[in-house]
Amino acid sequence: xxxxxxxxxxxxxxxxxxxxxxxxxxxxxxxxxxxxxxxxxxxxxxxxxxxxxxxxxxxxxxxxxxxxxxxxxxxxxxxxxxxxxxxxxxxxxxxxxxxxxxxxxxxxxxxxxxxxxxxxxxxxxxxxxxxxxxxxxxxxxxxxxxxxxxxxxxxxxxxxxxxxxxxxxxxxxxxxxxxxxxxxxxxxxxxxxxxxxxxxxxxxxxxxxxxxxxxxxxxxxxxxxxxxxxxxxxxxxxxxxxxxxxxxxxxxxxxxxxxxxxxxxxxxxxxxxxxxxxxxxxxxxxxxxxxxxxxxxxxxxxxxxxxxxxxxxxxxxxxxxxxxxxxxxxxxxxxxxxxxxxxxxxxxxxxxxxxxxxxxxxxxxxxxxxxxxxxxxxxxxxxxx
Amino acid sequence: xxxxxxxxxxxxxxxxxxxxxxxxxxxxxxxxxxxxxxxxxxxxxxxxxxxxxxxxxxxxxxxxxxxxxxxxxxxxxxxxxxxxxxxxxxxxxxxxx
Numbered sequence: 514x515x516x517x518x519x520x521x522x523x524x525x526x527x528x529x530x531x532x533x534x535x536x537x538x539x540x541x542x543x544x545x546x547x548x549x550x551x552x553x554x555x556x557x558x559x560x561x562x563x564x565x566x567x568x569x570x571x572x573x574x575x576x577x578x579x580x581x582x583x584x585x586x587x588x589x590x591x592x593x594x595x596x597x598x599x600x601x602x603x604x605x606x607x608x609x610x611x612x613x614x615x616x617x618x619x620x621x622x623x624x625x626x627x628x629x630x631x632x633x634x635x636x637x638x639x640x641x642x643x644x645x646x647x648x649x650x651x652x653x654x655x656x657x658x659x660x661x662x663x664x665x666x667x668x669x670x671x672x673x674x675x676x677x678x679x680x681x682x683x684x685x686x687x688x689x690x691x692x693x694x695x696x697x698x699x700x701x702x703x704x705x706x707x708x709x710x711x712x713x714x715x716x717x718x719x720x721x722x723x724x725x726x727x728x729x730x731x732x733x734x735x736x737x738x739x740x741x742x743x744x745x746x747x748x749x750x751x752x753x754x755x756x757x758x759x760x761x762x763x764x765x766x767x768x769x770x771x772x773x774x775x776x777x778x779x780x781x782x783x784x785x786x787x788x789x790x791x792x793x794x795x796x797x798x799x800x801x802x803x804x805x806x807x808x809x810x811x812x813x814x815x816x817x818x819x820x821x822x823x824x825x826x827x828x829x830x831x832x833x834x835x836x837x838x839x840x841x842x843x844x845x846x847x848x849x850x851x852x853x854x855x856x857x858x859x860x861x862x863x864x865x866x867x868x869x870x871x872x873x874x875x876x877x878x879x880x881x882x883x884x885x886x887x888x889x890x891x892x893x894x895x896x897x898x
Numbered sequence: 899x900x901x902x903x904x905x906x907x908x909x910x911x912x913x914x915x916x917x918x919x920x921x922x923x924x925x926x927x928x929x930x931x932x933x934x935x936x937x938x939x940x941x942x943x944x945x946x947x948x949x950x951x952x953x954x955x956x957x958x959x960x961x962x963x964x965x966x967x968x969x970x971x972x973x974x975x976x977x978x979x980x981x982x983x984x985x986x987x988x989x990x991x992x993x994x995x
Contacts, residue, residue: 669947672964673906673916703990707966740990752916752948754981755988758968765964853918855902 514871518653518809519588522613526657527585528809528874530648531556531825532641534591534634535582537605538563538598544621544630545593551635554642555591556824558889563598565898575600577779577891579608580805582616586825588645589615591638593630596622615644650876656690656785658874661808661826662766663696665796668816669752670833672762674849674862675814679831681863682812682870683768683787692785694776694806695767696792696799698728702739704760708789713771720775724791731894766814778892779805796821797890800828810874812866820844822881823888827873830880831866846873846880905938905950907931909965914949914981916963921950941978949981961986 518526532555536545545557558581562574578600582590590609594602602618609616617637624630662679664671683693701708705725712718732739744753753759773786779802782788792802796819800811804826811826813819816833818841832838835850847866851857857865873879904925905915910932921927921944929936936952944950949963955975960967969986979985 669916673908673947677908703988704966707964740988749983752945752982754949754983754986755969756990757966757988758963761964761966761968853902853906855918 514868514875516653516655516658516871517650517875518657519585519648519650520653521585523583523585523611525585525807526653526809527587528658528876529586529825529827530588530645531586532589532591532638532645533557533582533587533825534593534638535578535605536560536563537578537592537594537600537602540564540595540598541593541621544627544634547631548591548593548634548638551631552638552642555638557887558824559887561890562893563594563600566599566893567895567898570893570895571599573778573894574891575604575608577801577805578605580779580781580807581801581825581889582609583612583781584804584807584809584825586809587614588648589641590617591634591641592616592618593634594618594620596620615641617641654690655686658686658691658810659782659806659808660686660691660693660870661696661800661803661806661811662693663796663800663803663811664700664763664766664814665821666815666817666819667763668833668837669748669762670850670853671814671816672759672765673833674852674859675816675831675833676762676765677859678849678852678862678866679812679814680765680768681860682867683766684770685863685867686870687768687770687786690785692782693767693787694782694790694803694808695764695787696790696803697763697794698724698789698791699739699794700760700763701725701789702729702743702760703756704764707761708764708767708772711767711769711772713773713786717772717775721772721789724775724789728791776806778802781807793892795890797888798892801889801891810870812870814849815845817841818844820881820884820886821888822879822884822886827879828881828886829866829869829873844880844884903929905929907952908963911965912962913952913955914961914963915952917944917946917948917950920944920946939978941976942980944980951975951977951979951981953977960989
């Protein structure tokens with residue numbers, strides 16, 4: 514299937530053409546919502562932070578915000594802020610300029626108040642919309658596709674069906690020259706050695722182990738121990754016996770091809786192929802990091818079902834079993850429960866999912882896009898001051 | 899594939915399989931592992947998505963699923979027995995870190 518996308522000035526390719534109105538601090542969410550009402554073609558991302566952070570979190574926040582705006586699904590960006598936050602609209606604009614896409618900024622403290630910011634912001638957004646409308650889809654290579662991988666609300670079928678089918682689809686993508694980013698370091702704990710044996714080099718293997726062990730160390734800092742809480746009671750009742758079993762089910766998503774790199778949260782990869790991003794397992798911050806990394810399409814596997822979506826990226830929901838799929842069909846795009854039902858093999862479902870990814874890249878709307886679902890949360894690892 | 903198999907075996911070296919439906923004690927289950935066709939008698943009820951031993955497993959032996967180690971047997975387990983937290987345990991934290 515021929516892929517078509519929007520070529521961006523930095524050389525990457527988008528599969529959506531959104532104008533993003535980006536709050537640089539939670540204080541600007543309201544004014545951004547007011548601008549979006551006047552400019553309904555634009556999209557936004559809810560920002561729950563931007564202030565009261567230690568240096569470590571400030572750096573991650575600035576990187577994530579910048580790289581979310583840089584995601585190639587975004588044609589142009591309007592940064593909207595209050596004026597006294599850690600990463601101000603003008604700073605964000607300067608950082609986002611490196612992607613070469615149109616970017617503007619407006620600050621409430623300087624614009625003359627709330628109504629003036631809405632008026633000015635709406636006018637800027639209209640100009641950006643007009644510019645974005647001139648960018649056309651053109652034939653692009655599958656090597657430009659970066660697929661984000663995530664799972665949530667998992668059950669024991671996830672590792673047998675949905676995650677395995679996703680792994681098969683990722684193998685097809687990687688063999689064609691594309692890339693995939695798996696996050697959720699938490700879900701690698703207990704399976705890190707298995708994952709490391711699949712690394713492309715001893716250096717990558719060591720970095721997989723180091724990343725997982727760093728996460729474990731972080732958990733221990735709070736006196737907690739993952740091994741006593743995982744698998745949790747619900748997992749055990751459903752049939753999962755050990756931490757390794759749960760994690761081994763999760764990492765099926767990455768497929769079987771060598772893992773080429775390990776990247777920091779919200780960082781943009783420099784290599785092509787399957788990669789691990791250090792991120793938490795909680796859906797919103799995990800997918801936010803992966804989308805900041807440049808994934809243009811996300812596949813989200815789930816056992817119980819979730820409405821999860823994000824405005825700037827199509828999220829394809831794959832369910833692990835047929836009864837749950839029937840219950841949550843209006844949130845899900847594909848049922849991998851067919852594998853348990855004996856109707857399809859893992860490879861057949863993987864092929865069907867791969868084809869769906871390409872259709873979605875070419876413009877087919879996902880359930881989450883139709884619902885207008887929009888979650889976003891930048892990972893914070895220290896305190897709120 | 900037309901008939902729904904009662905068990906899923908993921909890799910040939912696995913010594914446990916996963917039930918795709920509730921299985922009754924005494925049920926004779928035919929299954930294929932790679933090229934081989936096996937017959938297994940369930941010694942206990944096995945609930946949907948729970949695990950069953952494919953062969954006799956000695957105490958201390960490692961349990962393989964996904965072709966990888968998911969833990970070790972804490973007691974001897976016979977083929978056809980339910981495999982879960984009562985007879986296997988995690989090796990996490992015991993072999994590394």
